[in-house]
Structures are given as C-alpha cells and as structure tokens.
Amino acid sequence: MSATVLGTRPQNKAPGTLALGLSRIGYETRLYFRSPDTLLFTFFFPFIMLGIFTAAFSSSGNIGANPDGTGGVSVGTYYLPGMLAAGMLLSGVQNLAVDIAGEKSDGTLKRLGGTPLSPLSYFLGKIGQVFVTAILQAGLLLLVARLVLDIALPTEPEKWATFAWVFVFGVITSAFLGIALAAVPRSGRSATAVVAPVVLVLQFISGVYLQFTTLPEWMQNLASIFPLKWMAQGMRSVFLPESFAAAEQSGTWDLPWVAGALGIWLVLGLVLSRVTFRWIRRDA
C-alpha cells in the first residue's frame, strides 16, 4: 500500500479491530432493541412460554413429588432452567441466523464489505450483542422467576459458578452456530422459515417444553447429539434439587459431559462460521 495518489493527508492511525468491535457491539445492541420481531421471538419468547407453562400446569401439583404429595418442585421452578437454555439458544442461533441472512440479502453486508471494517470486528459486534442481550434476558428471567413466580433461587456459590460457565459456553456456542446457520437460507425473507423450525424442534426434543426425563430413550439419544440438551441439563443442575439428578439419563448431572459437548459444538460452530461467512455471495 504505497502509492498515495493525493499526497499530503493527515496520517491518523486506523481504528483498531478491538475498538471497532466494541463500537459494533453498541450499534448492534441498539438495533436489536429496535426490532419488534427480534424482541418478541427472541428476547421475550422464554418469558411468554414460562408464563404459559406455569399457568397451564400449576393446578396439577408439584413435579417430582412423593406418592404422598410432599416434596418435588413447582411447575415454574421445573421449567425455569429449560427457559434459560432456550433463551441462550434463541439469542444466539435464531437471532443471528435470521439477522445475518437478512443483512446478506438486503445489502448491509455488501456495504460493510466495501468499508475498512474487519470481519473480525463485525463478528465481535455480533457475538457481543448476543452476550449483552442474553445476559439481560437471563437476568430478567431470574428476576421474574423470583419476584413474580416466587421461585426459590439457589444460594450456593458453586451452583452460580456452574450457571456462569454453562451460560458463557452455551451463549458463545449458540452465537457461532447462528452465524453458521445464516449461510443456509437463500434469502432474508426465507430465513425465519428455515431457522424457526430447527430451533423449535430442538426445544421440543431437548427438554425445554417437555420434561426431558419422560421422553423416549431414542429421542433423548437424538437430542444428546445437539447442544441444547446439554445447556438445559447444565441449567437443571443449577436450579433443581440434587434428588432430580437420578432421573437424568445416567443418573447424575454429568457436568463434564455438558462441558465436553458444548466444547465440541463451540469448535464446530467456530469452524463452520469461519468457512461459510462471506461479505457477499462471490461468483465463480
């Protein structure tokens, strides 16, 4: 880059990749909260589902109760971990896949590709936006659970440490998978139709809407291939009593497996998003 055509110009330093990434996070997060579709189907969706489940099933008593009706946990308590996991998946996969597919087809990416914005800064912006919005979503869910649904939250620090790593791992994995999935829809308009069923089916087989431990074994095994099952299981280990571990597939919370499965999906998502992402669909 030597031949300066116009000679004397103030030679300011180009903005750094990290600084631009931070600027992108602010910009992306602001736009996230200005999109009504995203707010309804990503941000508030777990709240709506938690409300519906609590209202629908509370009259049938506690889940996991003893034969004499004592013990167990309330319906809200039982569904809270699943909704937290669903929020992580929606914030990453659904949000980014639909968002980036739309940006691809409406010309946003083409415009950005013509500017000196580094793709790395762009990714930082997307992943940062997912992080910021997922934290707000989870925080608000816990607040609603505690204050509105009167769900007792764990007090042990080690439980919250588990919550932290499952959350961070799960959200980053979901974000990468969202970027990778954005390559599939052929147009922005078809993006929701492609992404929503994938996300919905995963939620049904992974123990978000249906009690995972009551699903047939083949479905449990199928769900174990995908990351959502492990996010939900990690969250159950935080919010459900130890006695519930016995009902899991191996009779324990299996946290090392949760970490392993999320780790594998994280790497896979990173590789896939790196390979599939283009500013524009390049011709041959």
Next chain:
Amino acid sequence: MTPTPPAVQVRDLQKSYGNVEAVRGVSFSIAAGETFALLGPNGAGKSTTIEILEGYRDRSGGEVSVLGTDPHRGGLEWKARLGIVLQTSNESGNATVTEQLRHFAGFYPHPRDVDEVIDAAGLREKAKTRVSKLSGGQRRRVDVALGIIGRPELLFLDEPTTGFDPEARHQFWHLIRGLKAEGTTILLTTHYLDEAAQLGDRAGIIAGGQLIDIGPLDKIGGADARVPVVRWRDGNGLVREERTSRPAQVVAELVRSLNGAEPEDLEVIRPSLEDVYLSLVRGHEAIPAGTGAAASTDEGRPDPSRRTDKDVRA
C-alpha cells in the same frame, strides 16, 4: 516532475459468467483527480466492470489496478481509501441518519465531520430520523453520504441520483463539484446524460461488454456526430432538415431564398450528449453483436427513470 500514476488502470478486462461474456476486453484509465463517466445501456457490463474495480467480483482476465493495488488483493488499508456508492440498497435501516454516519465514520482513519456531511447531503432535517422512515431519494442521499464519510481518494458512484428530484440532483452536483475541487477521483455511472455532461471530464461508453468510445465529454462520438442540424417548415408545410457545419450560412441562404421572409419553425439543433450517445449505441447494436449484453447485475428491477435505456433497446 514525474507524472502522477493513474488512479485506475484497466487493461483488456474480461469477465464471463458460464458461457456468457459480460465484459469483453475493456481498457481505460482514470487520472488522479479526474471524473470519469462510464455510460451504456442496462446489461452492457457497466456494473460488472465497476464491481470488479471495487473488489466485489473476480475477473476472468486482464489487468486491473486501483490506487496502485489489484482489487482482488485489496486489504483494509486499501478499502479505507475508497468510497463506494452501490447501485441498490434496501437495508432495514433501524439506525438514524446521524447514528449511521457516526458509526461508519469510525471505520476510517481520517473521516469527514459527520455534521458537515449531513449538511452537504441535504439531510439536516432528517438527521434524527431512522433511515427506514426516509423516502427513496432521501435514502439515496444517505448512501452518498456514507460513500464520502471516509474522505475517499477514489469515489465510485453507481447510478447515484436514481430517484432524486431535480432540486436534489442539482444539490448533489454541487456536492460532487466540491469533492472534485478537493482532488477526489470519481468514477460515475449514470443514465442521466446531462449529469455525465455536468460532472464528467471524460466518458467511456460500454455496449455489449465492449468499450465503443472513450474521450472528453465534448469530443466523444467524434466531430461528425456533432454536426448541427438546421430544421424548418417549407411553404408546403413539410419539415426540412439540413446537416451542416455552417448553420448560420444555411439560415442566411434560406432567408434570402424566401426574399427576407421568416422561415416557419426554424431551429438550429446541436446534438446533445444524449443524441451522440444514442447514435453511438444504436450504431453498435446495428452490428450483429455477440451474446455479451445478456447477463449482468445491470438487469435490475424495472424502473421508470430508466426510460432512456429502454428506448435505446427497443
């Protein structure tokens, strides 16, 4: 003193999509500080050419240098010296005009002042409006503003004034003249030939993927294409025409032949750039051309403002 290297140099550029040759051996160069207009009907290969220069498309053959760099290998530092106004944009636009410009200004090492650009683009009253709430012409102004916010050395304008009202177009011309005065090199494509005549120093005309003429805007097409026409209505009510390089003499003789009477409906017509352009493009189409003209991104949505073009093709 050594001459400044050209800002853009294109030699024997070729681009094919499958069996279709969209660009077939185009060569031209643009000097630093020059405004070059690339003209031609839809599907002629203009947008393909410009997108190769911008680094969006790979070429099939030929040599291209943009600001001393092969666009195919242009990195972020190279992009920081370009301004690109694409032909179409329909982004969702949930950011306001000011937010959008401020954000994009942050990408560049020495951007222009955001407020100055907002004023220059005539967007002051819409500065706090979301881009999605703007009219088509106003959104186009935002596109132009985003193209110049980084203080580019080379500005690509691909049909920049589509959807502008006449006043907005004049405002835009004023803005571009200001950029020219600062030494910005500009590559412009447009269907408005008055726009090319107003802004351009030189023009190239592309048809069927080939450059059919290139030269200064007041010379393009050659002297023959610019011979004026004298037109009047004779005593029988028939319209008469005479092509002549000495129109005043023809008129004088005409008046003399009428014994000093005023000829009816007398006109002396100098071919406009549009006339010259149309005769060049029609002349090219009369020659049986190859398949070239069919496939290019120029083939966009139907747009009433592109009538000139449809007329050419009809």
